[in-house]
Amino acid sequence: MRLFEYEAKQLFKKFNIPVSEGVLCTTPAEVRNAVTDLGGSGMLKVQVLSGGRGKAGGIKKAESPEDAGQIAEELFDSTIKGYPVERILVDPLLEVRREYYLGVTIDRARYKVVVIGSPTGGVDIEEFAKKNPRKVFRQAFDIDELMYSFQAFDIGLQMKFRKDKLKLLSSIILGLYNTFKKYDCKLAEINPLIETETGDLVAADARISIDDDALFRHPELAEMGIEKRHEEGEMTPREQQARDDSIPYLDLEGNIGMFPGGAGFGIMGNDFVNYYGGEPANFMDSGGGPSPERLAKMLVLLDDNPQVKAIFGARFGGISRCDDFAKGVIMFLKDHGLSKPMVMRMTGNQWEEGVRMFESARKENPDLFKKVEFHGIETPIEEIAKRAVQLAKEAK
Amino acid sequence: MAILVDKESRILVQGMTGTAGQFHTRRMLAYGTSIVAGTSPGKGGEVVEDIPVFDTVDFAIEETGADTSVIFLPARFVKEAAIEAIYAGIKLVVVIPEHIPIFDMMEIRKVAREYRSTVIGGNTPGIISPGQANLGIMPELAFKRGKVGTVSRSGSITYYVADTLTRTGYGETTCVGMGGDPVLGSTFDDILWEFEKDDETEAIVMCGEIGGVYEELAKDTIQRMKKPVIFMIGGLYAPPGKRMGHAGAIVEGSMGTAKSKVKVLESAGAHHAKTFLDIPKILKEQGIEPAES
Numbered sequence: 131m132r133l134f135e136y137e138a139k140q141l142f143k144k145f146n147i148p149v150s151e152g153v154l155c156t157t158p159a160e161v162r163n164a165v166t167d168l169g170g171s172g173m174l175k176v177q178v179l180s181g182g183r184g185k186a187g188g189i190k191k192a193e194s195p196e197d198a199g200q201i202a203e204e205l206f207d208s209t210i211k212g213y214p215v216e217r218i219l220v221d222p223l224l225e226v227r228r229e230y231y232l233g234v235t236i237d238r239a240r241y242k243v244v245v246i247g248s249p250t251g252g253v254d255i256e257e258f259a260k261k262n263p264r265k266v267f268r269q270a271f272d273i274d275e276l277m278y279s280f281q282a283f284d285i286g287l288q289m290k291f292r293k294d295k296l297k298l299l300s301s302i303i304l305g306l307y308n309t310f311k312k313y314d315c316k317l318a319e320i321n322p323l324i325e326t327e328t329g330d331l332v333a334a335d336a337r338i339s340i341d342d343d344a345l346f347r348h349p350e351l352a353e354m355g356i357e358k359r360h361e362e363g364e365m366t367p368r369e370q371q372a373r374d375d376s377i378p379y380l381d382l383e384g385n386i387g388m389f390p391g392g393a394g395f396g397i398m399g400n401d402f403v404n405y406y407g408g409e410p411a412n413f414m415d416s417g418g419g420p421s422p423e424r425l426a427k428m429l430v431l432l433d434d435n436p437q438v439k440a441i442f443g444a445r446f447g448g449i450s451r452c453d454d455f456a457k458g459v460i461m462f463l464k465d466h467g468l469s470k471p472m473v474m475r476m477t478g479n480q481w482e483e484g485v486r487m488f489e490s491a492r493k494e495n496p497d498l499f500k501k502v503e504f505h506g507i508e509t510p511i512e513e514i515a516k517r518a519v520q521l522a523k524e525a526k
Numbered sequence: 527m528a529i530l531v532d533k534e535s536r537i538l539v540q541g542m543t544g545t546a547g548q549f550h551t552r553r554m555l556a557y558g559t560s561i562v563a564g565t566s567p568g569k570g571g572e573v574v575e576d577i578p579v580f581d582t583v584d585f586a587i588e589e590t591g592a593d594t595s596v597i598f599l600p601a602r603f604v605k606e607a608a609i610e611a612i613y614a615g616i617k618l619v620v621v622i623p624e625h626i627p628i629f630d631m632m633e634i635r636k637v638a639r640e641y642r643s644t645v646i647g648g649n650t651p652g653i654i655s656p657g658q659a660n661l662g663i664m665p666e667l668a669f670k671r672g673k674v675g676t677v678s679r680s681g682s683i684t685y686y687v688a689d690t691l692t693r694t695g696y697g698e699t700t701c702v703g704m705g706g707d708p709v710l711g712s713t714f715d716d717i718l719w720e721f722e723k724d725d726e727t728e729a730i731v732m733c734g735e736i737g738g739v740y741e742e743l744a745k746d747t748i749q750r751m752k753k754p755v756i757f758m759i760g761g762l763y764a765p766p767g768k769r770m771g772h773a774g775a776i777v778e779g780s781m782g783t784a785k786s787k788v789k790v791l792e793s794a795g796a797h798h799a800k801t802f803l804d805i806p807k808i809l810k811e812q813g814i815e816p817a818e819s
Contacts, residue, residue, distance in 0.1 A: 236628060238709055238738065238739055238740075239739045241632050241635050273629055273633050274633055274636065311629075314627060314629055341627055341629070342625075343601065343626065343627045343628070344628070344629065344630075346602055347627075380765075391682050392680065392681055392682040393680065393682075393706070394678075394679065394680020394681060394683040394706070394735060394760060395682035395683060395686065397680075397735050397736065397760035397761045397764060398683055398686075398735070400764070401761065401762050401800075402801060404762075404763040405800060405801060413764075418624075446668070446682050446689070447665055448651055448663055448664060448682065477689070478665040478685060479665045479667075481667070507667075510690070510803060511686060511802065512801050512803050
């Protein structure tokens with residue numbers, strides 16, 4: 131979970147990392163006033179949950195309050211990398227002597243916490259490291275390891291930092307490491323760390339990404355207003371609807387509605403449809419052990435989508451049960467009705483019971499099942515994907 | 527033979543008295559899995575399906591000789607449970623729940639390394655050695671004892687692969703769900719090497735997906751292996767920049783795209799199966815015939 135810059139700076143301050151003191155604004159008037167208060171100039175920085183906002187036009191220098199008001203109006207009307215601009219942080223302009231990079235992250239391959247420092251900041255550090263491996267210094271720590279001041283000092287030395295500022299720098303490195311550890315971060319980054327003309331060190335930007343799965347042990351974040359959030363850019367209405375029902379869902383370009391079971395086959399099923407010449411209209415994940423109500427809602431999403439010409443359904447019951455799956459499909463057929471052809475396959479946990487439920491529901495009301503082609507373990511899943519592609523072509 | 531679990535395994539269920547613990551204990555026992563004990567702090571002395579429940583793993587081992595554990599507990603209790611098991615001497619810990627905090631799994635992995643224990647998961651459907659033991663939540667219907675080892679990051683993909691191998695007569699030695707969480711107790715290379723050493727396994731199917739680094743990291747191991755490795759990668763057609771599915775399936779830099787994984791694995795000599803039906807075709811090309819049925 132990414133934090134906004136202004137939120138990340140709040141956390142940095144708790145660990146005595148000097149940050150540029152900005153003003154958070156939500157209207158052009160507030161931006162204008164903030165710039166006036168800062169003495170007539172300032173840096174306007176949109177607060178969006180995305181990297182590379184500078185390149186995308188989300189960071190602008192204002193030379194006067196009027197200038198600031200106008201820039202702010204344009205920014206509030208724009209989207210940056212798909213994110214609507216709701217907040218702008220107004221920072222004082224800093225007189226920059228040099229820019230450095232500091233970051234802490236996880237090396238998943240080696241199961242280590244890694245501190246990264248570079249005497250060149252304000253750049254895309256991954257790109258920079260590829261071209262200048264010697265200018266990026268890394269130090270790995272075990273997950274349960276403390277960082278001592280002398281180690282932070284040593285990282286500063288390796289970065290060839292100027293000697294008279296090494297103590298100050300090492301306290302920032304230590305603060306960054308401790309922020310990372312304290313809040314279960316996946317990334318804590320200062321880029322750039324600015325050395326001003328007067329010799330101060332200031333975190334001009336702040337980037338923190340927190341492990342969602344560890345939020346339960348940080349209730350203090352919720353108290354600060356930092357809560358679990360959606361990290362994608364603008365959502366389509368259907369994605370919003372799915373999200374309201376807690377269904378992982380993405381709209382795609384094609385015409386085959388995908389109702390695939392778990393996330394793994396959700397991804398692979400989309401590939402299969404592509405191999406056989408079709409195009410999925412969506413990605414969807416039912417999650418483990420979905421309730422019949424949830425499954426019915428998933429089908430409604432697909433059937434109501436005018437782009438969808440045919441529906442591909444698959445269920446391999448592991449922890450989830452085929453009888454629940456059948457219940458959900460029948461509930462959908464009865465309550466909503468199916469307007470598109472659907473081909474589906476069901477096998478696994480409780481499949482006999484699922485088949486029995488389908489058969490008796492079909493006997494009771496054959497009309498509901500007119501557009502449903504149903505298969506069990508005897509048909510390979512590839513055949514189902516092929517058939518869905520064919521149905522979508524016929525429906526055109 | 528099989529890898530990791532077999533008929534001789536003496537299995538402990540951590541969190542046996544919970545709803546999921548009880549339900550799956552029943553299922554695993556019905557398969558013939560040798561479950562010898564359960565733990566649930568404060569509930570020592572109780573019994574689930576005639577299996578004794580203990581307060582601690584230490585007691586459970588002392589009384590029953592348990593050597594393998596499967597965890598059915600909420601994610602936030604997994605670190606304590608796994609490390610308790612490893613300290614007590616358990617050699618294989620299977621973490622079924624999903625959303626284990628990353629720092630917790632890193633700590634578990636570190637302790638496991640020190641104690642020479644293996645941790646699988648989190649967010650895994652478990653491990654099954656068909657005909658011998660079913661450890662976790664996999665539907666036994668899809669599996670049949672045979673000659674191919676499988677390892678996968680996704681539960682549903684594991685089932686489809688097994689379904690294909692069973693239907694074509696190859697069957698499986700052991701199927702390992704590696705787990706879908708972003709940081710895992712074991713990686714592809716750990717498990718591939720176990721299969722390489724196993725007498726009965728003649729080929730291995732590994733299934734990965736977009737995101738993470740574990741597929742790429744298997745390269746060196748695959749190059750050292752003599753047995754053929756067939757792989758599938760989900761997400762070749764996934765639109766870039768969109769987050770699909772598992773928490774682990776987020777593209778990180780240049781590693782992590784489906785295309786980069788295919789390229790690295792092919793360069794290591796592994797064979798790319800684009801669909802499940804490609805798997806038996808490739809096995810045949812490699813001179814591996816279906817098992818006697």
